Amino acid sequence: MPLDISVALCTRNGARFLPAQVQSICTQDRLPREIVLSDDGSSDDSVALVRQTMAACGVASSIALTVFENRTPLGVTRNFEQAVRACRHELIALCDHDDVWHPGRLARMAGVFEARPELLLLHTDARLVDEELRSLGSTLFQALEVQPAELEAIARGDAFDVLLRRNLVTGATTLFRRTLLKAAxxxxxxxxxxxxxxxxxxxxxxxxxxPEPLIDYRQHGRNQIGARRPTLADKLRKATDTRGGKHQQRLRRAQALLERLESLPGPVPEARLQAQRGKVAHQRFRAELPASRLARLLPVLREAARGRYDRFGRGKQAIAQDLLERG
Incomplete structure (x- = not known):
């Protein structure tokens, strides 16, 4: 049985790009049932353009539109939270204002959910394009340096182990089941x-x-979150940067996820709880490393010998960062 789809579209001063994005939604092979537009304090005519484009596509009567206009900006995450809370249908597509969906995107992704009732979230690759939608010659997964082993692990059901090391989910490519919100x-x-x-x-x-591109992911100077493949110089700069507060922030993130998982009424597999506890311990270790590079050497080597950098981080890249960062 076909599952109905809501689109959570979040905008902020997106007038330049919105018509192309909204048109790509309204000309899908499989139309959504509704668009929930949450505008985060735009000073342009973003909201009016969404309405105009839907009317021009002839879908104003077939795709419901709900609009929130935030006089005081909520920020990206809270704006999306407002939008998804208002979505009413079984599947929810996250949508930025500056991308373009490929025509068969919703049909392709919804079909996977219909064939797999256990699936909660699905994301995809994306073609990287410039402001004028010209290809940049690479994809999002290439920019993120996604490895075949990571994709294979996700496919066999080990996504949590992959995400313990780093995030691979980009909202602009994501469709998820509304029931996920009960926990999220x-x-x-x-x-x-x-x-x-x-x-x-x-x-x-x-x-x-x-692992197929189903949207054009526009890269421009005003991306709130974008994608670019790091160069060797970028990696060296990151490895030798000041430690600052980023390790404390990562510890808070790990603790927040553990606290949420432990608070859920439904059972979370014990192996995943234990894995997240290990992630918290590893992030605490990294956050508490001494300022002196020399004093970090033995603790980092011991942590590496226990396999925790490979289990909970980027392996050799994270080891180099912890040894080379300036205190």
Missing amino acids: LPFSEEWVHDEWLGAIAAAIGRMDVL
């Missing part, structure tokens, strides 16, 4: 909404990925 709401203050939804889905059930 309210979104954590420490997390971005898409990372949070992915982590919760992987922890309590099944999350999967389609």
